[in-house]
Amino acid sequence: MKMTTKGRYAVTAMLDLALQYGNAPTPLADIAERQNLSLSYLEQLFAQLRRAGLVSSTRGPGGGYTLGREPGSIAVSEVIKAVNEQLPKTGENCEPCYLSQVWDELSNEIERFLDSVSLADVLESTEVKTIADRQQRIFIERHEVMV
Amino acid sequence: MKMTTKGRYAVTAMLDLALQYGNAPTPLADIAERQNLSLSYLEQLFAQLRRAGLVSSTRGPGGGYTLGREPGSIAVSEVIKAVNEQLPKTGENCEPCYLSQVWDELSNEIERFLDSVSLADVLESTEVKTIADRQQRIFIERHEVMV
């Protein structure tokens, strides 16, 4: 399980989508603005998330992205793996380096932990919820003026 | 807590040192050979590990590196943080992206886990132990011939 800033971007964006779950599709432009991320970069990430079946998309006006499944059944680990996905590495001919297997065990341990945490779980956590609510309020306020 | 291959290298090398704990200092050349890593790259990593006080060094013939503390009191997280350490980033002026704090909570959770796992803990784990023993045996065999 690789933990990188790329994974953080993806999880953050997916949490944003999770907050909109049940509503109309969310365009990437909204997520980009709310989470302060680059739209084009999000496009790249969502191409991978879509290939992994974690989101589904609707084109045209009123379109955007929605979660492929309910927030409670999408594990954080899935999101991270989706964006870190890379071509299968050329067969490791590393005979004597057994100790690196030890690292793998640790890594698997972390992966199992993130397997058990869903997007919904994360949003349930106390501090998080108030944070998310506040963000939602600010975003709506800012856009009500414009509409 | 960033999980990268760099961290894996460092932890693997430190586990190698942990197996030699109590014996004479281990030269990096030995670790490089056993773990199939580049000597010069290890030198870079060990400069950081030394600055963090995780290893101490002895120069000259018969010299090398030893763990700064006993394997049971060095956390895996310390090793990872030591090699990932970087100049403090220019103040984040990211006001509205509250959801990234959610990621931080997850990340902290993983860090707490790795705080609780020492090098000794890792080596205690069943499969790992036999793997390490085997590696040790092979290495000794190969070098007894040369001496």
Next chain:
DNA sequence: TGAATAATTGACTGTTTTACTGGGTTATGT
């Protein structure tokens, strides 16, 4: 029908990090 919206695709760019290589200096034990 036409304009606007928004995903989708692909190519391209600059920066940083990774993972090394090589050369040199310094300390030290034999």
Next chain:
DNA sequence: ACATAACCCAGTAAAACAGTCAATTATTCA
């Protein structure tokens, strides 16, 4: 003296990161 090994520095190729830009396609709405 000499070999050993840490230490230090400079450079570097490849990858990953974090985007930009432009073009295309599908859809909705007026």
